[in-house]
Amino acid sequence: MTAPFSEFGMLGPRGVLVAGFVIGVAFGACLERAGLGSARKLMGQFNLKDLAVFKVMFSAIVTAMLGLFWLSKLGVLDISRVYLPETFLIPQLVGGAIFGIGFALAGLCPGTSCVAAATGRGDGLAAMIGMLAGVLAMGAALPTFQRFFTSTARGGFTIPSALGVSEGVVVLGIVAIAVAGFAIAPRIERHAARARE
Amino acid sequence: MSDSNPPRPYADPYIAGVALGLVLLAAFVVVGRGLGASGAFASVAASTVDAVSSTSARSNGFFADHLDGGGPLRDWLVVELLGVFVGAWASAKLAGRLRATVERGPRTSVSGRLLAAGAGGAVMGVGAVLARGCTSGQALTGGALLSVGSWLFIAAAFAAAYVVAILRRGAWS
Numbered sequence: 001m002t003a004p005f006s007e008f009g010m011l012g013p014r015g016v017l018v019a020g021f022v023i024g025v026a027f028g029a030c031l032e033r034a035g036l037g038s039a040r041k042l043m044g045q046f047n048l049k050d051l052a053v054f055k056v057m058f059s060a061i062v063t064a065m066l067g068l069f070w071l072s073k074l075g076v077l078d079i080s081r082v083y084l085p086e087t088f089l090i091p092q093l094v095g096g097a098i099f100g101i102g103f104a105l106a107g108l109c110p111g112t113s114c115v116a117a118a119t120g121r122g123d124g125l126a127a128m129i130g131m132l133a134g135v136l137a138m139g140a141a142l143p144t145f146q147r148f149f150t151s152t153a154r155g156g157f158t159i160p161s162a163l164g165v166s167e168g169v170v171v172l173g174i175v176a177i178a179v180a181g182f183a184i185a186p187r188i189e190r191h192a193a194r195a196r197e
Numbered sequence: 198m199s200d201s202n203p204p205r206p207y208a209d210p211y212i213a214g215v216a217l218g219l220v221l222l223a224a225f226v227v228v229g230r231g232l233g234a235s236g237a238f239a240s241v242a243a244s245t246v247d248a249v250s251s252t253s254a255r256s257n258g259f260f261a262d263h264l265d266g267g268g269p270l271r272d273w274l275v276v277e278l279l280g281v282f283v284g285a286w287a288s289a290k291l292a293g294r295l296r297a298t299v300e301r302g303p304r305t306s307v308s309g310r311l312l313a314a315g316a317g318g319a320v321m322g323v324g325a326v327l328a329r330g331c332t333s334g335q336a337l338t339g340g341a342l343l344s345v346g347s348w349l350f351i352a353a354a355f356a357a358a359y360v361v362a363i364l365r366r367g368a369w370s
Contacts, residue, residue, distance in 0.1 A: 004229030011227065019227045020273040023220060024280020027232055030217040031281070032288040035207030039300045039314070043369045046362030055210035056217060057336065063218025064341035068225060083230040085330060085339045087346030092335070095328025096350035099321050100357030104365070106317025107300075109332040110325065111234035113318060114278060115285040122299040122307075123314040128238075130315035134322020135235070136242045139259045142326065146258070149327065158343045170343055182211075 003077040028115055037115030039107030039123055046104055048192035051185045058178040069171050089152035106130070204294040221337055228273065231338025235325035237278035239263045259326070302369040313368070324354075 005011045011019065034056045035041040044050025071077035103109055106127040108116055113131065116124025142149060160167045207213075224231050243263035247254035254260045289295045301310035325331045328350050330339065336354070339347025 003226045005226065006228045016228050016273055017276050020277040021280040021283075023224050023227070023232070024277035025284035025287070026220045026223075026280075027217070027277070028281035028284030028286075029288040030213055030220055030284075032285040032294070033208040033292075034210055034213035034217070037285055037289070040302075040369060041207070043362065046358055047366070047369065052207075052210045056214040057332075057340075059211050059214025060218035060221060060337060061340040063215045064221040064225070064231075064337070065343070067218070067222035068341060071222075071226065077226060081229055082225050082342065084342050085335060085344050085347060087344060087349075088329070089346065089349065092328045092346040092350050093353045095324045095326070096335075096353030097324070097357040099324025099328055099331065099350070100354035101361050102317040102320030102322075102324060103332070103354060104317070104358035104361035105320060106314045107369075108314065108317070109234070110238060110318075110321060111232075111278075111281060111331070111333045113314075114234065114281050116300075118282040118285040119289040120295050120297040122297075123301070123310055126311040126314040127318035127321075130318025130320075131235070131238050131322045131325075132242060132318075133315075134319035135238045135326055136245065136322075137319070138323040138326040139239065139242055139263075140246075140257065142259045143257060145327075154345065157345045159345055159348065160343060162345050167343070174343075 001075060001078050003071065004081055007078070007081040027111070028118065031112055031115045032119060036112045037119050037121065037124065039116065039121075042109075042112065043104075043107045048188050051189055054181060055185060058181060062175055062178050065171060065174065069167065084156040084158070087154040087157040088150065089154060091149055091151065102134075202293045204296075205292040217337075218341075221341060225341075230273075231334065231341065232277070233274050233330065233334040233338070234278060234281070235322070235331035236263075236274040236334055238322065239326070240272075240275050302367070305368055 002008055006016050031037060035052060036056060041050060042053055045053035068077065068079060072079040106113065108124060108127045110131050113124045113127035117128055159170045221232055240263050243254060243260040246260050247264055254264060299307045299310055301307065321331065328335055335347045335350040340351060
């Protein structure tokens with residue numbers, strides 16, 4: 001067991017920050033290479049003409065998920081020391097839906113709005129400014145919604161424990177869904193292109 | 198000069214996606230946490246409130262959490278997002294894709310597009326606070342960790358985005 005490095009004393013506070021910067025550079029470069037700094041490209045996902053968002057996101061999730069699964073199986077990574085976002089069922093459903101409305105309006109998400117701004121797009125900068133305003137306003141209003149915000153808390157809650165099946169079964173299921181999605185994506189794109197001609 | 202050449206096409210989405218997945222995995226292995234974007238906005242928002250009035254920042258649980266509750270991880274998110282800027286800029290520069298522009302549909306004005314982007318950003322900010330993350334911190338990170346809340350976030354966000362995209366079909370075509 002040697003990973004996470006920061007948890008096993010191989011990386012001090014300064015090392016963590018340096019690693020954060022390097023990881024951020026790589027993250028930004030991947031998003032830019034994929035074309036996800038472009039709102040027009042992102043909107044292709046929603047008019048179904050270009051499913052790049054689905055392809056990039058799901059191949060990323062599957063890659064990282066398989067990596068976590070095998071590194072932890074091989075005893076290299078202590079998964080219990082990787083930070084797992086806590087689940088709050090209803091706030092995350094409602095917050096997700098509100099987020100999705102903004103996502104389709106802006107054509108960009110918080111990370112990709114930074115990529116758009118960094119590559120010269122004024123709409124990326126506008127989305128970033130709006131994002132900051134939204135977080136400020138909601139943060140200030142949050143005490144009013146405190147009961148809702150902390151409702152249906154489930155702590156660190158994973159799909160395997162929710163379904164009572166082993167992690168391997170869930171990993172396999174998600175890989176199967178992703179592969180099926182990748183297989184039908186070109187057909188959906190062709191159909192959408194024809195429907196709009 | 199690369200800027201005078203036509204921009205190179207974007208990478209294959211599967212290659213870019215696997216590379217992104219390896220970056221996410223590296224974050225888990227090196228620092229024990231995934232990627233994020235909206236958290237950095239929350240940090241900046243909290244610091245802004247703190248600079249204007251420290252008492253109101255400290256008396257608000259959300260801002261207080263982002264001021265000291267996060268410890269060094271709070272700085273980590275901001276540094277990571279600065280890296281995103283540098284990485285995206287360098288990648289676009291190398292590919293001849295740096296352009297000062299406002300991307301919009303053929304029938305949308307520049308001001309109309311900036312307004313939609315700003316309003317969309319604000320709505321995302323509200324949603325990301327409630328959901329405790331965005332497409333990076335919930336969808337990618339929590340998705341790979343098989344978090345129930347993160348997969349609910351993915352389903353709700355994409356369902357809502359499709360509804361809005363259908364209602365605003367004319368915006369991009």
